[in-house]
Amino acid sequence: MQQPAAGLGTEWSDLLFAVAEQLKVPLTVIARQAELGEMTRQEDAGHLQIVRTQADAAMQLVDSYLLGLELLRSQTALELEPVSISSTLVDTAHALTRFAKQYNVDIAVDVGGRYEPVMAHARGLRAALLSLGFGLVEAQATPTSGRRTPRLTLAVHRTPHGIIAGVYGTNDSLHADVWQRALRLCGRAAQPFTGLSVGSGAGLFVADTILKSMESSLKAGTWHRDRGLAAAFQSSQQLRFV
Amino acid sequence: MNQLVTQAIILSRTDYGEADRIITMLTPDYGKLRVMAKGVRKVKSKLAGGIELFSVSDITYIKGKGDIGTLVSTRLSVHYGKIVTDLERTMAGYDFIKDLNKITEDQAEAVYFELLHRTFIALNDPEISLETIRFWFNAQILKEEGQMPNLQTDDEGVRLEAGKQYTFSFDRTAFVADAHGKFGAPEIKFLRIVFAGHDARIVQQVQGVDALLKLAMPMVQTLRLNMPH
Amino acid sequence: MANVLFLEPNILLAQAYAQALTLAGHTVRVVQGAQEAIHAADTALPDIVLLELQLPAHNGIEFLHEFRSYPEWQHIPVVVNTALYPVRIQAARQVLEEELGVVDVLYKPTATLADICEAVRTYGAGVAGGLYPGSAS
Numbered sequence: 073m074q075q076p077a078a079g080l081g082t083e084w085s086d087l088l089f090a091v092a093e094q095l096k097v098p099l100t101v102i103a104r105q106a107e108l109g110e111m112t113r114q115e116d117a118g119h120l121q122i123v124r125t126q127a128d129a130a131m132q133l134v135d136s137y138l139l140g141l142e143l144l145r146s147q148t149a150l151e152l153e154p155v156s157i158s159s160t161l162v163d164t165a166h167a168l169t170r171f172a173k174q175y176n177v178d179i180a181v182d183v184g185g186r187y188e189p190v191m192a193h194a195r196g197l198r199a200a201l202l203s204l205g206f207g208l209v210e211a212q213a214t215p216t217s218g219r220r221t222p223r224l225t226l227a228v229h230r231t232p233h234g235i236i237a238g239v240y241g242t243n244d245s246l247h248a249d250v251w252q253r254a255l256r257l258c259g260r261a262a263q264p265f266t267g268l269s270v271g272s273g274a275g276l277f278v279a280d281t282i283l284k285s286m287e288s289s290l291k292a293g294t295w296h297r298d299r300g301l302a303a304a305f306q307s308s309q310q311l312r313f314v
Numbered sequence: 315m316n317q318l319v320t321q322a323i324i325l326s327r328t329d330y331g332e333a334d335r336i337i338t339m340l341t342p343d344y345g346k347l348r349v350m351a352k353g354v355r356k357v358k359s360k361l362a363g364g365i366e367l368f369s370v371s372d373i374t375y376i377k378g379k380g381d382i383g384t385l386v387s388t389r390l391s392v393h394y395g396k397i398v399t400d401l402e403r404t405m406a407g408y409d410f411i412k413d414l415n416k417i418t419e420d421q422a423e424a425v426y427f428e429l430l431h432r433t434f435i436a437l438n439d440p441e442i443s444l445e446t447i448r449f450w451f452n453a454q455i456l457k458e459e460g461q462m463p464n465l466q467t468d469d470e471g472v473r474l475e476a477g478k479q480y481t482f483s484f485d486r487t488a489f490v491a492d493a494h495g496k497f498g499a500p501e502i503k504f505l506r507i508v509f510a511g512h513d514a515r516i517v518q519q520v521q522g523v524d525a526l527l528k529l530a531m532p533m534v535q536t537l538r539l540n541m542p543h
Numbered sequence: 544m545a546n547v548l549f550l551e552p553n554i555l556l557a558q559a560y561a562q563a564l565t566l567a568g569h570t571v572r573v574v575q576g577a578q579e580a581i582h583a584a585d586t587a588l589p590d591i592v593l594l595e596l597q598l599p600a601h602n603g604i605e606f607l608h609e610f611r612s613y614p615e616w617q618h619i620p621v622v623v624n625t626a627l628y629p630v631r632i633q634a635a636r637q638v639l640e641e642e643l644g645v646v647d648v649l650y651k652p653t654a655t656l657a658d659i660c661e662a663v664r665t666y667g668a669g670v671a672g673g674l675y676p677g678s679a680s
Contacts, residue, residue: 093608096652101556101559103655104656105555107657111563114619
């Protein structure tokens with residue numbers, strides 16, 4: 073495999089940043105024109121909704137990538153604040169629903185129990201979970217997902233390592249070794265995930281990058297019988313002083 | 315009627331009557347001026363050119379009997395258009411203008427026109443960071459207002475030494491010898507470069523400028539806050 | 544129903560916004576540049592201004608300073624609808640809201656036509672925005 077030329081890293085990173093910023097324009101135009109079409113052409117509303125939802129999902133990926141880059145490039149310390157993980161997961165589930173429906177994938181949340189807020193960059197956390205969710209929806213709808221009704225579950229639970237928040241699916245291909253291998257192949261293989269149709273996996277890698285800026289990261293995990301990716305967070309100590 | 319010609323940088327403008335505007339400007343020859351621009355309709359607002367912000371214009375005006383002269387003509391001399399391509403630099407530009415407008419409330423010497431002009435030049439150069447420009451601007455204000463720190467001797471009048479560390483005393487506006495102080499030779503040399511009046515571009519080129527700014531910025535900001543204005 | 548002045552440099556987006564707002568019963572004028580917006584406001588007083596901050600030749604902050612320098616326009620509510628990433632305008636937010644009379648900031652890539660219509664409905668009803676902090680009483 074050809075190696076990238078020496079010294080290409082920063083220039084390409086800057087170029088990709090510019091490309092990503094530019095992509096926002098046509099994606100916004102597509103989404104808004106499709107929305108207008110939904111309003112004015114009822115007979116095409118179904119198709120136009122698909123167009124709009126796909127454009128919004130693409131926009132989300134671009135936005136999350138840009139946010140990840142901003143967080144990594146930021147010279148100042150990340151502004152962490154107490155964030156309700158349960159609320160964030162519920163909001164994310166709502167945001168994923170329309171997209172997931174187009175792939176006949178159900179979205180579920182499991183946020184039962186009381187969890188204290190976690191220290192996180194609020195916007196970053198939301199972007200990471202959304203990226204992860206969008207990235208995993210398609211994987212649940214593929215033939216390899218087995219006989220179970222395709223479903224994506226956003227869940228939180230507590231372990232000795234902290235509060236674990238993750239996105240888990242009925243497709244049982246996402247084992248730890250699959251994830252580790254995919255991380256090594258990120259950006260170098262068109263399909264770094266074996267047995268999982270997530271394309272290049274960009275949404276998953278972007279989510280991981282954002283979480284790494286918050287001193288967390290994605291790890292393969294299970295939730296009941298479902299497999300997915302999750303991150304550990306430390307609960308906020310601030311409220312103890314209230 | 316004597317028509318006076320000079321360069322000018324717009325500081326502010328306010329409505330006057332139905333169709334006139336009063337424009338406040340800084341000039342190198344006559345300090346701070348207030349002139350009436352008669353019959354200026356909104357289609358001739360400064361955005362249309364001629365009296366643009368972040369610009370230097372050549373103006374002709376007639377000195378009035380009172381404080382307000384009459385603007386006869388303007389011609390754009392140089393426009394620092396890159397400033398407005400960056401939101402933060404635009405806001406910083408407005409902040410600097412507001413700041414200078416306040417400082418020159420009672421009087422304005424030519425040096426303030428020059429300072430604002432050099433600030434626009436710096437803001438227009440993306441190679442110079444905003445932090446550097448803010449620091450440099452505040453330092454120049456301190457210098458012009460006679461509030462610059464003593465960078466030659468310590469609080470006891472002893473020449474500052476290369477091998478020693480110092481802490482800055484705001485009470486004495488001077489450095490105090492302190493083995494644990496954060497200001498040493500590189501830091502003091504940096505401050506001397508800044509206060510010597512070199513352009514912001516020169517300051518930006520100092521090695522390790524980011525760390526130096528981080529250390530020195532609170533000092534300069536506090537001195538500015540304590541300024542009599 | 545409101546008289547909307549929309550400053551949007553992208554003509555395809557401008558078309559979509561204009562049609563959606565017209566369908567919602569508002570009167571809309573769309574302009575691409577800052578000077579055009581000044582002229583449009585001078586021609587017919589808007590009830591609300593929607594504004595992208597990234598403009599050709601000038602930027603929204605410049606426009607707002609100029610716009611707010613005219614007493615007759617100081618009460619008009621302004622909603623920013625910008626493609627600039629929220630992190631990037633964080634520093635500007637306070638100035639926008641407290642000094643330049645911006646009542647809301649929308650992130651254009653994710654703000655739907657429904658969101659735009661809702662903003663106009665909320666802030667554009669006559670003088671719903673009220674006087675902004677820096678205006679003359």
